[in-house]
Amino acid sequence: MKAYFISYExxxxxxxxxxxxxxxxxxxxxxxxxxxxxxxxxxxYTIGEVRTVEPLKAFFFxxxxxxxxxxxxxxxxxxxxxxxxxxxxxxxxxxxxxLDRVFRSEDYTDPFYKQAREETLIISSDCTMAIDTCYCTVxxxxxxxxxxxxxxxxxxxxxxxxxxxxxxxxxxxEKNSSFFEESDDAxxxxxxxxxxxxxxxxxxxxxxxxxxxxxxxxxxxxxNYNAGIWQDExxxxxxxxxxxxxxxxxxxxxxxxxxxxxxTARFRTWDSCLLKNFARVAGGSNPRASRWMxxxxxxxxxxxxxxxxxNEYACxxxxxxxxxxxxxxxxxxxxxxxxxxx
Amino acid sequence: xxxxxxxYRPVETEVIxxxxxxPAIKTFRLQPSEPFHFDAGQFIEFxxxxxxxxxxxxxxxxxxxxxxxxxxxxxxxxxxxxxxxKKGDRVGLRGPFGTKYPIDTFKGxxxxxxxxxxxFAPLRSLIYEFFNRLSEFEKVVFRGGCKTPSDxxxxxxxxxxxxxxxxxxxxxxxxxxxNWKENVGVVTTILDNSMNIDCPSAIAVVCGPPIMMKFSTKxxxxxxxxxxxxxxxxxxxxxxxIGKCGHCRVGTxxxxxxxxxxxxxxxxxxxxxxx
Numbered sequence: 126m127k128a129y130f131i132s133y134e135x136x137x138x139x140x141x142x143x144x145x146x147x148x149x150x151x152x153x154x155x156x157x158x159x160x161x162x163x164x165x166x167x168x169x170y171t172i173g174e175v176r177t178v179e180p181l182k183a184f185f186f187x188x189x190x191x192x193x194x195x196x197x198x199x200x201x202x203x204x205x206x207x208x209x210x211x212x213x214x215x216x217x218x219x220x221x222x223x224l225d226r227v228f229r230s231e232d233y234t235d236p237f238y239k240q241a242r243e244e245t246l247i248i249s250s251d252c253t254m255a256i257d258t259c260y261c262t263v264x265x266x267x268x269x270x271x272x273x274x275x276x277x278x279x280x281x282x283x284x285x286x287x288x289x290x291x292x293x294x295x296x297x298x299e300k301n302s303s304f305f306e307e308s309d310d311a312x313x314x315x316x317x318x319x320x321x322x323x324x325x326x327x328x329x330x331x332x333x334x335x336x337x338x339x340x341x342x343x344x345x346x347x348x349n350y351n352a353g354i355w356q357d358e359x360x361x362x363x364x365x366x367x368x369x370x371x372x373x374x375x376x377x378x379x380x381x382x383x384x385x386x387x388x389t390a391r392f393r394t395w396d397s398c399l400l401k402n403f404a405r406v407a408g409g410s411n412p413r414a415s416r417w418m419x420x421x422x423x424x425x426x427x428x429x430x431x432x433x434x435x436n437e438y439a440c441x442x443x444x445x446x447x448x449x450x451x452x453x454x455x456x457x458x459x460x461x462x463x464x465x466x467x
Numbered sequence: 468x469x470x471x472x473x474x475y476r477p478v479e480t481e482v483i484x485x486x487x488x489x490p491a492i493k494t495f496r497l498q499p500s501e502p503f504h505f506d507a508g509q510f511i512e513f514x515x516x517x518x519x520x521x522x523x524x525x526x527x528x529x530x531x532x533x534x535x536x537x538x539x540x541x542x543x544x545x546x547x548x549x550x551x552x553k554k555g556d557r558v559g560l561r562g563p564f565g566t567k568y569p570i571d572t573f574k575g576x577x578x579x580x581x582x583x584x585x586x587f588a589p590l591r592s593l594i595y596e597f598f599n600r601l602s603e604f605e606k607v608v609f610r611g612g613c614k615t616p617s618d619x620x621x622x623x624x625x626x627x628x629x630x631x632x633x634x635x636x637x638x639x640x641x642x643x644x645x646n647w648k649e650n651v652g653v654v655t656t657i658l659d660n661s662m663n664i665d666c667p668s669a670i671a672v673v674c675g676p677p678i679m680m681k682f683s684t685k686x687x688x689x690x691x692x693x694x695x696x697x698x699x700x701x702x703x704x705x706x707x708x709i710g711k712c713g714h715c716r717v718g719t720x721x722x723x724x725x726x727x728x729x730x731x732x733x734x735x736x737x738x739x740x741x742x
Contacts, residue, residue: 192475196500196559199473232724233709236472350738377713380475380706384517391475396712404714406704407521407543410677412742426716433719 132284135304147209173253173280180373193391207244216441218273220373249274258444337464345463346429359417361452366397368446477514477559506567507593514559521545522705524589538588564708582611583675612654666691694732
């Protein structure tokens, strides 16, 4: 993979060019938090730092969308231009990888997800810091992107080191070559020093918060299936579903129909397995009638189903569910309790 | 495999007849506007336009190419609206989804079919399939149970199966009445020597409410049926039909795409399969 240098100023120039063909979104920092925001020329953005408040999934799998109109096979594409999302962090790229396994599986592909994934341009970036809820290194992953991007930016002292990860990314650089310069070894050294520093700070947080390594996660759900941990942790749960909606790997959805005059629309909205009737059948039987069973189910899906079926844990270590939970249920604490309980 | 490029789109379908089976159960005869073929065991999603959809396993003969029947018990919101449908109404169908009964692998064998209550609906389509090719199997035995005699689906039809003599039929009810001449007791009470089956080599297909499947499975294993020869239909909250929406997960499977028909050996180590 060839690396280039792009100055701060030229990145803004590149963004202006990209905005002609794409709806560009960038992370914007407000009160120490970063939000995915439509790009406005002349206003600031934060490419490096750390993940945004929202996960990336809404771009490919919107919170609420129409998936069928009457009996017609195709739907009008309401989007004027495809999306380009800049400043995407490694944890969110991993989240996309997990969602790809669900929505782009070989047996059945979701056409809406597939199209959105294929047409979206992803410009990722290294994390240049960690926040308390970060724990991506627990899964042996790094706080800088290694795959799944079209272009990756590593913020450095004088600009960015830019790497291509796809043909689409390569084309962007070729068409806008005047914004890019050749990189040199000094920049690569600067980058690897920074990457190591950030990785060390995530590892330090993991140590400080005493989170076990994922090598200890094998079988923790089955071993603790009837443990009191679930009832204990679920006591505080208010069943809001925030952990699901904020999670970059949660993919469950609800289909529901609405009729307006002669038009019938089928909507798909995010659903939450913490909600009482998620698995209930029409006859009234509910395999997860108690809240603690639903909390257990969330962990079972991520730490038992996904490794069994896809050989991966469906957790990115982004820590969003920790920040989002009004009851302060902490996934790190639950994992620790599961590992330690014999 | 799903044919439409949009898996969430229903195929426009006309209700061509409505048959009242019991006070709570109706059968709807449907004519899809596009070719629509299913195999016994697979399920479809039935759409009431603007209201929603619900999963059903068809109860008609899979060999019938342009018609399909579903038998629906009124238990919730969508089924309530389905029960209001009349001849000529337009509805939607998606699917078929999931696994079929692997009937080709039953060739030359003795096959026991055990039904409970509403489970008669999918089993009727399987029995039609057997009638289509009866000579290929050594023997077909049907054992069915319901709560009371008035709860039986397809009562006349079952009598005709009995009279034909091609399949060995016995029925039971939990609570009989003055006219009931057959067995009284839960369905496991007629899973006995009267079947005259070589259990270790025979196939069993069980469909009914979870509690009935649980105890039937236990009984059949006691009789010597092999776990891998015992086929169960999982009733879960199937919605998307393609393993995406997450509602019907059973262990490492989704009932909608890896099931709804599973052999017991695949399920036995999972929790909550009977709930």
